[in-house]
Amino acid sequence: MPLKKQNHLPTLPSLLWGRHIPLIHRDISWLQFNERVLHEARSASNPALERVKFLAISASNLDEFFMVRFQSLKGKSGPPISVRRRAEIRANMLEDIAEFGGKQIEAFDRIIPELDAAGLHIITRIREQPGIRDVAKSVFEKELLANLPIPERFSPIDLRRLGNLEKCIIFPEGMWVRVPKTIPEVFAVAKSEPGSGGYFFLQDDLLLTFLGTSLSTTGSPVVLRMTRDSDYSADLEEHDPASIPDIVRRKIGRRELGTPVRVQYRGELETDLIPRAMRALRLSASQFIPAAGTLCLHGLWTVYREAKNVLNKLDTITLPTPEPVIPRSFTSSAQIFSQLPKHDFLLHHPYDAFQAFEEWLRTACRDAAVECVELTIYRSSPKSALKEALKKAAATKKVRVFIELRARFDELNNLLLAEELRDAGVEVFFGFGALKLHAKIALVTRRGKDGAIECYTHLSTGNYNAETARQYTDLAILTANPEIAADARIFFDALMAQKVPKGFKRLVTAPDQLHKKLLQHIQLETEAAKRGEKTKIIAKVNALVDEKVISALYEASAAGVAIDLIVRGACSLVPGVTKLSRNIRVISLVDRYLEHSRIYFFESQRAMYLSSADLMPRNLYSRLEIAFPVIDQRIYDFIKDVLFPTYLQDNQKAWELTQLGTWKKKQKPFGAKPARAQSTFEALAATGYRDTPLFDRTGPRAPVKST
Secondary structure (H helix, E strand, O other): OOOHHHOOOOOHHHHOOOOOOOOOOHHHHHHHHHHHHHHHHHOOOOOHHHHHHHHHHHHHHHHHHHHHHHHHHHOOOOOOOOHHHHHHHHHHHHHHHHHHHHHHHHHHHHHHHHHHHHOEEEEOOHHHOHHHHHHHHHHHHHHHHHHOOOOEEOOHHHHHHOOOOOEEEEEOOOEEEEEOOOOOOEEEEEOOOOOEOEEEEEHHHHHHHHHHHHOOOOOOOEEEEEEEOOOOOOOOOOOOHHHHHHHHHHHHHHHOOOOEEEEEEEEOOOOOHHHHHHHHHOOOHHHEEEOOOOOOHHHHHHHHHHHHHHEOOOOOOOOOOOOOEEEHHHHOHHHHHHHOOOOOEEEEEOOEOOHHHHHHHHHHHHOOOEEEEEEEEOOOOOOOHHHHHHHHHOOOOEEEEEEOOOOOOOHHHHHHHHHHHHHOOOEEEEOOOOOEEOOOEEEEEEEOOOOOEEEEEEEEOOOOOHHHHOOEEEEEEEEOOHHHHHHHHHHHHHHHOOOOOOOOOOOEEEOOOHHHHHHHHHHHHHHHHHOOOOOEEEEEEOOEOOHHHHHHHHHHHHOOOEEEEEEOOOEOOOOOOOOOOOOEEEEEEOOOOEEOOEEEEEHHHOEEEEEOOOEOHHHHHOEEEEEEEOOOHHHHHHHHHHHHHHHHOOOOOEEEEOOOOOEEEOOOOOOOOOOOHHHHHHHHHHOOOOOOOOHHHHOOEEEOOOO
16 A cells, blocks of 8 residues: 555665565555555546445455465564564554545545435435435334344453454443344445435444434444454364264354454544553554444445346446357357367457356256266355256266365355255265465366266366356466376375376476476576576466565566566565666456456466465465466467567556555556456457457357356
8 A cells, every 4th residue: 555655665775575675564565455456446437336346345355465465474484574563564554444444435526426316325414314314214113223233231251252344233321232244234225216316324324323222222323343263274184084064063153252353443442442452452452443434344245246136327437348259159059069079279368258157067067979078266256157067966976076175265155065966866075184275277077978987177377167257357278288288187086086196298296296386487588598598487476475486587687588577465675776676577466357267378388377376385385276388379479469469458447566665556658549458358259359360260159148
């Protein structure tokens, strides 16, 4: 995030968060990413409803930061650093986060009038709007009051009972009411005339306006919201596989009462409440953060999702929804398997419809010649069409699903999916040991007309989740390459045996090989530069924080390798430093879709990989990940000559990382045309990738009905 007066990262020496090289603290860099998200909520160039979405994302991101990262700032993980420096970084972050809340509310206040004009009314001051007070009171009585528990006597020590992200309301008379997390954050009420708009009421505003009167209390109450450390690990090394679901359930149950890390509040606090609560919760005063407006910003997803249900015309406040498109081969079940032996297919989601993959897998599940279907699942979709196809297929063929139950915050969804699939006869396996199964791979084994075994492999940078596939950008390759299939067979067999997969010809996996392979490629590119050869490294990742990789990139830059890094979130590397990183450029894109694809390219070696792994220690050492090579020449050329330049030429949504560790908006060169990568990719998909290396073999493309 922008650092006040540049005093948190003023000069290069203070960036040192490593043994011998300059590194930007990963959590500072992550908070800077959230500032870029908030910028989209504040930008008048975005329609109002899109800005609501980004505002909700910024709030949810901050929740996750406190739940996952904040407590680690107290620990001893990471490179050596003094206790004083660690405390200083922590204090600066809390100060910036408090200011960030003010920026969020400022953005919120600017959006509200634009939504009002369109017919969507977010009511933030019920007392000041008597015309709709009766509507608000009805919502409070039916949706809130009826679901609240009986008030209890309050003592600050009672705050220890609050669960993670749970709220309570405290009254001056010494009573409090806990607010169940099942109660929505935002309530939508349609206007009497269908399609003319609606009203949205914030939970905390309803509580502060009406609950005191309902309980016959006097004085001004305060609403508190607790955040707890929710980062847990579950080592499943020595447990019977049958007991894994119970172990995971117990672990996630502890998340509700993890160490308190933040208390947000709205309303008038008694003068002695914070000191008493600080002692009870063992928090500092800076961890009690006043809400500049509401505690329910993360609940604005309700406004974004319900808008289409209460308002007929959204064109002035949202972006048009692109028509999903799909290669013609995938709309005909008979063509899918006949086309694959001829060439690989690249799918670029969400521009290419995720239904292409779903149709391929459904076809495999229906095809009598298919003998086995196997795939990994990290984050599942509760309404997945794939789930039903897999359940039906289990009656006639082998269906094996490898589910990671420890996918953070999706554990319960995955547990329910595992139970449902098992009940239908699907063979279900789980991640094992300390390694999370993060690889995205599917393998279909089929008996050809001549009786020979045919294998088809799908590899992706993103989850097999139809919901997130519409919101994230990802790349996937569908191939009949026999070496890839043989490696996929090794991978799945190892998972069944609860062993770390090894012995691949084409695939590169973590934790055993990926880190070494990437360092080897960087070193080879460095040596090629020293010989005067043409060299280039391009990496597109969600995060770059691994110290060894950064050190190798610094060495490559010093040797003359041109390096372009497209990093969505945290980036610890410092670019543009003389004799260190002069040849490194770092950009970040924050746009309509969350950039999620990971690509690694090394020009002098003609090596290109797509991967499920980021350049983070957890991906490289603590997860089962796959990097898969781009073998098909046309896909290679498309990524190298079309996709990379499109990202690097973006001058609308791109940011550049400076040598001071701060981010600045990338400027459009004088006379240049506006360039927006995601808009370009939408247009390319709509034309069937005309004038690109993919065009002559994708065939015509057809619209796909949205689901």
